[in-house]
Amino acid sequence: MSTRSGRKGFTLTELLVVIAVLVAVVLVGLPAFSSMLSGSERTLAINQLKIGLSAARDAAIRGDNVDSAAVFFFEPNGRVRVVPCVFVGRITDRRNPAQAFGPTNSVERDVFAPVGTVEATTLPRGWSVRAYAAPNLLHQAGAQLSTIPPNGWYEPMPNRDVDRARGAWVFPETDFYDDTALEDFGNGATLRQTFMVRFEAGTGEVKSKDQGPVLVLAARPSEDNRPARSAANQWRRPDLATNQAVWARRLIARQLQPTEVQEYLGDRSGDTVLACSTDLLALYDEARMASSIGARGLNRGTGTIYAAGTVPGYDMSLFNGLSPIAVSQAVDEWLTGELRRNGEFVESDALIYTFDRFTGALREIKP
Numbered sequence: 001m002s003t004r005s006g007r008k009g010f011t012l013t014e015l016l017v018v019i020a021v022l023v024a025v026v027l028v029g030l031p032a033f034s035s036m037l038s039g040s041e042r043t044l045a046i047n048q049l050k051i052g053l054s055a056a057r058d059a060a061i062r063g064d065n066v067d068s069a070a071v072f073f074f075e076p077n078g079r080v081r082v083v084p085c086v087f088v089g090r091i092t093d094r095r096n097p098a099q100a101f102g103p104t105n106s107v108e109r110d111v112f113a114p115v116g117t118v119e120a121t122t123l124p125r126g127w128s129v130r131a132y133a134a135p136n137l138l139h140q141a142g143a144q145l146s147t148i149p150p151n152g153w154y155e156p157m158p159n160r161d162v163d164r165a166r167g168a169w170v171f172p173e174t175d176f177y178d179d180t181a182l183e184d185f186g187n188g189a190t191l192r193q194t195f196m197v198r199f200e201a202g203t204g205e206v207k208s209k210d211q212g213p214v215l216v217l218a219a220r221p222s223e224d225n226r227p228a229r230s231a232a233n234q235w236r237r238p239d240l241a242t243n244q245a246v247w248a249r250r251l252i253a254r255q256l257q258p259t260e261v262q263e264y265l266g267d268r269s270g271d272t273v274l275a276c277s278t279d280l281l282a283l284y285d286e287a288r289m290a291s292s293i294g295a296r297g298l299n300r301g302t303g304t305i306y307a308a309g310t311v312p313g314y315d316m317s318l319f320n321g322l323s324p325i326a327v328s329q330a331v332d333e334w335l336t337g338e339l340r341r342n343g344e345f346v347e348s349d350a351l352i353y354t355f356d357r358f359t360g361a362l363r364e365i366k367p
Helices: 012-062 244-253 258-265 286-292 324-335
Strands: 068-074 080-094 106-114 127-133 168-170 193-199 214-217 272-277 281-285 351-355 362-365
Touching: 012 068, 012 080, 012 127, 012 193, 012 281, 012 362, 068 127, 068 214, 068 272, 080 127, 080 214, 080 244, 080 258, 106 244, 127 286, 168 324, 193 214, 214 244, 244 258, 281 286, 286 324
Parallel strands: 106 214, 193 272
Antiparallel strands: 068 080, 068 193, 080 106, 127 168, 127 281, 214 272, 281 351, 351 362
16 A cells, blocks of 8 residues: 655745844844955955065165165056066256256156066055155146156146145055057146155155155057167067066166166156155055045046046046045045045044155055
């Protein structure tokens, strides 16, 4: 005699109850998980910043008795890198790249290049670094050649302006340029510009008062407008060099005419970035900052409040009715905890750092 075993399944009501419980658990746990993830990325960003600065400082202590620097770059993938660089020489450059070279339009500039044996450090996606530019350090439109800095640093750009009288927190504008162009020059100003932390040779002390603009070699990736690949032209191609620091030293040692050196290492060159040293850095989450200052989000192409393109400028479509200078001021005030909305302070979790002069260690400043 055969028997049929009974099979009992879930009723629709039971399934709905289980799904409701699962949804409730997810909703309860999601904020905690998001907070944990955010905290983890924050810790990673801090550690990566410290590692990048430490690697650059080690190059000054253990290197060839030359200054080193941690130079900040914004990359095409939307992430910030800290690149260890070393001093490779000094050249005569133009004070104003828009004017012809001559006795009244010349300036001596230090040149730095990446350390070929040390890897750059990359911050987590979405995390950015800005540097504080002291009052009157930035370029002013129509300034005389005798002003400091000689041809400016962060010159006025469309959709990006600052209040030079009160200083500003500047972004590493290194990816906003035409990488196929021979010269990095447009709208009467240098396009690629950034900041660095400079360390003294031998001691590793932070040279915080060294505010003059320097040139940092960062070869553009394109072969357009370059000499042909040949043994005779190898010395003219920084993009082919296995070690850019060695390449730059050899170029300077050739004792070329100043105009020739400027072609490869000057401020107009598409292979260089104009940089100043700083001793104040701000580390922050770009999306959180954008939301706090009233932006509708981030530019999809850059992952920042900057628009994609060959000229650095804010994506003004993200802001309702604000002017570029108002955006700059909102950024500055949020980073330092001074931004107000409807009479109330807007919360900021940005980290402001300075340096111990002798050890080079980061030291957080509470606004």
